[in-house]
Structures are given as C-alpha cells and as structure tokens.
C-alpha cells in the first residue's frame with residue numbers, strides 16, 4: 001500500500017466498519033454503557049498510559065477482542081489529560097479528549113490539583129460526550145507532575161484528593177473512578193485511607209497500582225497491600241501492577257480478591273494481550289501468542305490507524321516507539337529497530353514490516 005493509499009483508507013479494515021474522521025461521535029449521557037456493573041463483567045482493562053493508549057491503540061485493542069460482549073463493553077483508559085489544559089482550552093489537550101465510537105467504552109483520565117478546575121474539566125468531558133467513565137489520576141510519579149502537587153503527590157494530601165473527587169463526582173452523571181498508588185514512599189503507605197476517602201467522596205470504583213511513588217515502576221508490585229484496600233471498601237477495586245501472563249493474572253486475582261485487573265506495560269507492542277487474558281478469564285482457554293506474521297499484520301493495522309488519527313508525520317514518529325515494543329525479543333529485533341528508527345514515511349515503515357515476515 002502506498003502512502004497516498006494509506007491516507008485515503010480509514011483504519012477499520014473490514015467492510016462496513018470504515019469511519020470518516022467526522023464520525024467522531026459523542027456518547028449518549030447516561031448510556032447503559034456507563035453502567036458500572038456491566039463494566040465489571042469483562043474485568044481485564046487496558047490501563048492508562050501516556051504516549052501509548054491513544055485512540056489508535058484503543059481501537060486496535062478492541063478490534064482484537066473475540067468475545068462479542070467484551071467488544072461492546074470492555075473498558076479502556078485514555079492517556080492522562082490535564083484539567084488545566086481543558087480549562088484553558090489548550091488545543092493539544094482538547095485533541096486528546098476526542099474519542100471515536102469504535103473504541104468505546106472509554107474512561108478519560110484527567111489530572112490536576114484544583115477541585116473546581118478538575119470538576120469543570122470533568123463536566124466538559126461529559127458534555128462533549130467523549131467518555132463513558134471519568135477517571136482521576138492520583139498516581140503519576142513524573143517529577144513535573146509531582147512538583148505541581150498533582151498525580152501521586154495527592155497521596156500526601158488525602159483531604160485535598162477527597163475534595164477534588166467530591167467536586168468531580170458532583171459535576172458529572174457519568175461513573176467516576178480514581179487511580180491511586182500505595183502511598184508516596186515505603187514509610188507512608190496510605191492506600192487504605194485514601195481509598196476510604198475516595199469512597200466517601202462518592203467515587204464509583206478505584207484502581208490501585210501496587211507501588212509507591214518513590215518506586216516509580218521498579219520492584220515488584222505489592223498485591224497484599226491491594227488486598228487490604230479491597231477488604232476496606234465496598235466499591236469495586238481494580239488491581240494493577242505486573243500482570244503480564246496467565247499465571248500472574250491468576251495470582252493477582254487470588255491474592256487481592258479484586259473485582260478487575262488493569263494491564264499496563266504488558267500491552268505495549270502487545271495489544272492482543274487483553275484478548276488473550278480476557279479469553280482465559282472467561283473460558284480458561286489459553287490462546288497462543290501471535291506468530292511473526294500475525295505480529296506484522298497487527299503492526300500494519302496499528303500504523304494505518306495512527307496515521308489516520310494523527311497524520312503521517314506524527315504517526316510515523318510515534319509508531320517508532322511502538323515498533324520497538326513490537327520487536328522486543330524477536331530474532332533480528334535490534335536490526336529491525338534500527339531500521340524503524342530511521343523510517344520517515346508510512347512507505348518506509350511498511351517495507352520494514354514486510355522484512356519481519358521473511
């Protein structure tokens with residue numbers, strides 16, 4: 001396929017599934033999709049990941065699901081979106097709020113530290129019809145965010161977090177969730193207290209990443225601490241951290257007794273993992289990992305989608321990071337990554353993908 005053809009071709013490949021950009025649709029307020037009970041019937045969610053879980057990725061993950069109910073109902077989380085950016089109508093921020101009907105239901109995650117700005121942003125997202133759930137970030141460890149008293153810094157200030165969550169909850173009719181860490185560091189583990197405050201703020205469910213802010217992404221996630229949160233609140237709890245295969249899925253469910261799990265890094269370059277884990281959860285069947293050829297085919301679909309939603313220049317640049325993940329552990333992976341890193345166009349990219357199949 002030539003570059004020109006890629007631009008003309010919408011990303012959904014099957015007949016009847018093609019959508020024009022103008023078909024980006026608002027969801028209906030209070031649609032049945034928003035129903036929390038329904039969300040937890042397919043409890044293997046895609047975690048929010050900045051730079052990864054954009055619309056192209058979310059659509060791809062959903063397309064790869066086999067189960068019809070999951071195709072309609074599985075919840076996926078957006079990249080984090082700045083509430084202040086929404087407040088100031090920052091163009092890039094607003095672009096991140098766009099969702100398409102093929103990806104829904106989607107939880108849009110916002111971050112911030114000012115209750116009224118966060119509430120206003122949540123109301124704006126609901127009004128715009130972009131989301132099925134409003135998620136709030138109380139876990140991001142990045143220094144820029146932390147210094148701004150946002151993300152995981154809110155674990156230090158449960159009273160402020162509760163205020164934000166109450167304000168957000170009051171401003172929307174969609175379900176509201178919050179994603180927390182265990183605390184700021186090993187000496188200040190307070191996930192149980194924070195979860196209880198979130199519950200009293202009216203939050204509908206909670207995701208817990210079993211690490212402290214200080215750990216960033218290192219060390220093993222502490223699932224026992226997630227179990228303590230689960231035992232302390234009545235609302236559904238999503239366990240998160242280090243789930244990457246059937247075994248870890250079994251273990252996190254049995255250790256935490258959580259209502260759902262959330263998959264982060266294991267989905268990078270591996271969008272079919274949600275389908276594999278969900279199928280295992282629902283039926284016990286262990287689908288094997290995709291072959292090299294299947295992997296190449298999914299990369300092509302990913303490339304088409306990312307270019308469709310973001311244009312060729314940005315799409316190709318962002319696809320390089322995904323390509324590095326897709327080729328991790330493959331024979332000849334290092335050579336492929338070198339080539340991908342120099343790809344300037346969709347055409348270059350497709351030629352390198354074809355090499356994967358040789």
Ligand SMILES: Cc1cc2nc3c(=O)[nH]c(=O)nc-3n(C[C@H](O)[C@H](O)[C@H](O)COP(=O)(O)O)c2cc1C
Pocket residue numbers: 047048049050051052078079080109137139140179209217240241242243262263264265266
């Ligand atoms: C590249 C990257 C970006 C992330 N961005 C976000 C984000 O925007 N919001 C959020 O709540 N968590 C974010 N996270 C954290 C993940 O959602 C998840 O909590 C963490 O990776 C642990 O889960 P895992 O072991 O399954 O990866 C990010 C993680 C990674 C690796």
